Amino acid sequence: MKNNFLEIKGVDFTIGGKTKVENASFVIENEGETLCILGPSGIGKTTILRTIAGLEKIEKGTINLNGKLLSSKDQNIEPENRNISLAFQDNSLFPHYTVEKNILLGAERNKEKTKKKITFEEIIDLLDISKILKKYPHEISAGEAQRASLARSLLTQPDLLLLDEPLSNVDQSFKEEIQVRLKKILSKLKITTIIVTHDSYEAFYLGNKCAIILDGQIKQFDDPYNVYHFPNSVEVVNFLNRGILIPAKVTGENSLESKDLGTIKGNFIKHYPKGSDVQLLLQPEDLEHDDKSNLKLEVVDRKFRGTNFIYTLKTNSDLLIPVFVHSHHEHQHETDEKFGIKRPINIDHIVCF
């Protein structure tokens, strides 16, 4: 039987005597994969990283890395002996050393490594921090400190890399570029990584798998695509804020009937008996704009999001439905105007609760 690379089994993640995430189990199957953990602030995402790093102990469950038991109620390998690197969200650079010295401290650990190495220069280039090498931590910005801290962690070439909101302080304009570079280097060096983030797009881009933590539990653990398109609970839908739930009745193998929108066709991802009352997840991209349609709804708001607009439409039952429209579409609608929806409504995959 093949062992999972990282295996968390039935662990209560606790900090300061308070359990943040209960009875959690998940795995990273193969070395080099990236797991992204998403969840609201204060839910315990950082506690999970700290516990895996060995900075917090566990009273229940087990944590195994590459077949080796790291933590259990009776055993706890000290952080310095785990070869796990954690890049903290806040500046954790050594204040009395220059950025260069701080990063080079990471190199001390990878001296004995036999696997493919990344050089100091490559890291500096990758994260674009050559200009701050001679500076002290208090002389650089929060975003630069985060990149320096990330560089130090990467240079250790750990068995497991833990990144706590690694790019939260990096400028938006630079963030996407760093994400691309980071993904490339993680894949090149085959570093297994867990990233905590509140940015779902970052998680979907970087992660092979995503874990959604809500109410002290791992609510969903799946591929980014599935998390996005097939959220498994109302809580996950609300957390990702991707659409709304509208009441509907199942009318056949591939169809539903909504009082406000009429017939909706598509493939159910889960079977519901005919006649069932369900809550249908309607995402902004599920509906199409059509001025000629006889299904007209009132525009109550319009948000410009660069490549598209998000219209908020009010139904007869006062439901507020979001709809994406390309920003170059010809007929723009103002508030209080009527907005046509193409019929029949076809949704690729129907998610109901």
Add this chain to the structure above:
Amino acid sequence: MFKNLNVWLLASLLVSIGVLIPIFTVFFSFFEDTSSYYQILKDTFLFEYIFNSVTLLISVLILTFLIGVTSAYLVSFYKFPLSDFFKWALILSFAVPPYIYAYSLTAFFENYGTAFTILTNLFGEGEYNRNIPKFDGLFGAVLSLSFSLYAYVYILSRASFLYQSQNLIDLGRNLGFSKFKSFHTLILPAARPAIVAGLSLVAMETLAEFGAVDFFSINTLTTGIYNSWIAFDDLAFSNRLSFFLLIFIFACFIIENFSRKKAKYHFNSRGGFKQKEKITLSGNRSFFAFTFCFIIFFLSFLFPLSQMLYWTIKFPENLFDINIISLTLNTIYLVTLSSLTLILLSLVSNYGNRVSKSKILNFLSTISISGYAIPGIILAVAFITFIAWFDENIVKTLGFLSIKKVFIGSVLGLVLVYFVRFYSLAFNGIKSGYEKINISVDESSYLLGYSKQKTFLNIHVPFLRNSLLFVFILISLEIIRELPITLILRPFNFETFATTAYISASEDLLEAAAVPSLFLILIATVFIMFTSKYILREK
């Protein structure tokens, strides 16, 4: 329970318990029998001891408040001739311990003293003695203590004024307040916790003062403790008086701690903080500000320094009567040994607290730093009491040779009691350095593969370098000035500048006290100049 026991925790616990032993001894000794001297004293002098202590305390508090707050206000808010110089010159009064100030005061104003000589040189011979005021007795002690101690209030008030945002002053202007109204309704209340903290330190030092009050023959609780032990050989009664004094001091200590906790809310420099712009004074106002600061600087530092210098030059033979090299070596020996022990063990204790996160240890550390609040004289007496008890009840019972000589009248004993007395300086100095190291720095270090020991040596110690130097200088300064502990516990024929000055002065040989006093002031001044950068830092 023993799962978290590690070498750091154990070492820190031992340090804290060691420091607490003499402190507890005072409390336990309160219940011991005393000689009939207690009864005699209770009927005669006890009231006088308490009355004098309280009078001295209140007077010194009023004077240090006026001098400290006014001078801090002037240098923090205004620019006037030499204001930058006064900013640090006003802390030089720390170099002059109250007892040396007392010698200077007496030397200057006594019959046929320096004032008399100046008047004679200026106006010819005359009956000046009748007209020269005599600053002795309680009044002399009040002046000596106030001019020596006001710097506590000055430093803390200044720091508080400095951290007050320009917004506060702008707000006052916006509301149409005059400068005076802004000062007493906005600036002063905002600085209140810092001022109270400064005054509490002054109160502790005043109640603990021995040299100056002894010189002016004022019966206070401190001199009572010394006399009941030295003159009546009644250690138990010394402890009983110490107990009374400690109650006073702990009240000050609690007020001071309470104020400091509040002070945190005032020193928040995040968000909305705007660096203050100093107002340039001109005309009469500038003259007044300059004159006030100069008078304080002159009276607190230049006057005692020049008096001691004058006598050293006038009576050069005294330079050869004392062995300056031996005194310097003794001082260096004591300072080095004590500072290194204090710094090393305070480092261990701080690190133990940091890594163990033990609540018991945290509690023990908090009370063990109260040693600074306890007068040196009480600690010395408590130490002797404890060693005598330990020797009698433990060592002799086990059949070993007496250990009294090892600890009493030895450098070892002296260093141990200095340790208890100045432990809080070292502990807090290092702690404030440690507070600047985020705990995630330690965690990053562990995650880089560093052990706890390696983290301590490679990450913490280099970072704390400046704090350690500061603590070293601060402790050295205290030990150089320290009198009662050294006087009671020093080995036979082992003198420091402070004890030599005291002995000469107590034998009415003030001019002979001038040489060691002058050296003491000069050495202390050099140390203060080194630390002024930290004490007066503006960022």
